[in-house]
Amino acid sequence: MTDSESQENDGSPHEETRRDFLMISTVSVGAIGAGLAAWPFIDLMNPSKDVLALASTEIDLSGIEEGQSITAMWRGKPIFIRRRTDREINEAQTVKLSDLKDPETDDQRVKKGKSQWLVMVGICTHLGCIPMGNKSGQTRGEYNGWFCPCHGSHYDTSGRIRKGPAPKNFPIPPYKFLSDNTILIG
């Protein structure tokens, strides 16, 4: 101790010693330990097992008339299921991709041969409100699809963003047709 102190007091340049190595190793182990200790506290806030263990949802489509929509729940989120009219399908298919903010063809958003059925996560991609237009009588926005009242985003008949602050189209959840009249979401 006294040796090294007197050396430094001499004003002689500090030479690297094995003590410097010990210093660095000790601090490193301490930092790694602190990081490892912090992780459980952070991860505790991530979805728990019961939240993750979300069963998929089976939905019967037989009661839905043409031009009608229903809202189902999946993972705490509303799922819009709309049986589109021919006019709506036509409108959705004739839009030029260059007119879209988040370009996607209508075919990419429905199952092949089932273009009547539009299944989407009914959450505005701006800040998460539920847009209007899924119930009859609600305003459907300038593109005859959905309209989000929170900050004025307009979606078309394919659920694609056309106007307003939302950046993306409505997401399509993973789903498949079990039969002509039932789908399985998730």
Next chain:
Amino acid sequence: MSSTHNNSGPNWKNPIVKWVDHRLPIFSFAQHSLIDYPTPRNLSYWWNYGSLLGIVLVIMIATGVFLSFNYTAHVDLAFDSVERIMRDVNYGWLIRYIHMNGASMFFLLVYIHIFRGLYYGSYKAPREILWIIGVLILLTMMATAFVGYVLPWGQMSFWGATVITNLFSVIPFVGPDIVTWLWGGFSVDNPTLNRFFSLHYLLPFVIFGLVFLHLWALHTHKSNNPLGIEAKGDKDEIPFHPYYTIKDLFGLGVFMIFFMGVVFFAPNLFGEPENYLRANPLVTPPAIVPEWYFLPYYAILRAVPDNFVDAWGLLPVIIDAKTSGVIAMFASILLLCLLPWLDRSKVRSARFRPIYKQLYWIFFADCLLLGYVGAQPAEGTMLLIGRIATFWYFFHLLILIPFVPLIEKTKDLPASISEAVLGNDEKVGEAAE
């Protein structure tokens, strides 16, 4: 009076006080920073708001702790437990209305406090850190008020929580993961309510700690004053007690008459009726409006047009209208941290800055306008006004504040506080105004 120094405390007569003070100089500390504490003799009523804010913080913590004795943080019970507080718990309605309106009072006072600082240049050297801690307190207050508003689990609670937590989704790459982490699931649900309750309990104590630092920084260089010149000794200063304790108490009386007037006669004045509807994850209320004290920021969030940053399509992935809106909103607050460096005028008080004084009132009106626009639908004329007001907000802080000092001819400052305020003294100086 101001001769008492930190290490040479007062000579205590009471033997118990003397005994304690020798071991823990708590009496000396109180004497030094509450009683003898030298304060400019010319402070106006605009200097009442700091102490009022401290009192409201204590009121909020006290009523909050007592409400928590009866509140249940579970999605199935939260709304009903608040209604039970209103109906069955003794004086529950009173404590809840005080807590509810207390939040509004807290923000009303803090905005006045901030605009006082802006007018009199209280953010300028050597009070920059005092100012920055203040901005941090404001941010923590907003976080606390936000998570608290979620707790009753009404419609506005739920949808406000959804919208605000979704703001974090704009962070590149990890945004959606952060939102899931904040929610503890895939939507705002019971895990979210649970943690918001815990945080709402914790954050006020963080504010308390920040307030301690705020006061420490304040007491290091003492209060600014309406003239914006430093106090130069005994003639310019008076001890805090009794002169300002009594002035603060009088202000407290006036404030409590107003506060209790609201609590007893218009308890839902500041609230949204929609929040008396139970949260429904399937129905978004047609008009989502945040609490009044968030309206200006909300207006800024919505004002940024679609192609504002991305006019040339250069940043298609990272910066869209949503992202730029969120950035603008956070910048509108964080920018205040830089104010001490943006404003390079050596003169503090707007009293001696004829151009700044005009701009200050325009800025004040602009903030009120933003608040008004925030409550309106973001369409048509209102959207346009919102955009202009947002532009002016940043134009004021980033352009006008730095460049006005270059052309502004300031008025002559008085030689001292005492000379300015004691007009009929033997040495009559040039009065301030």
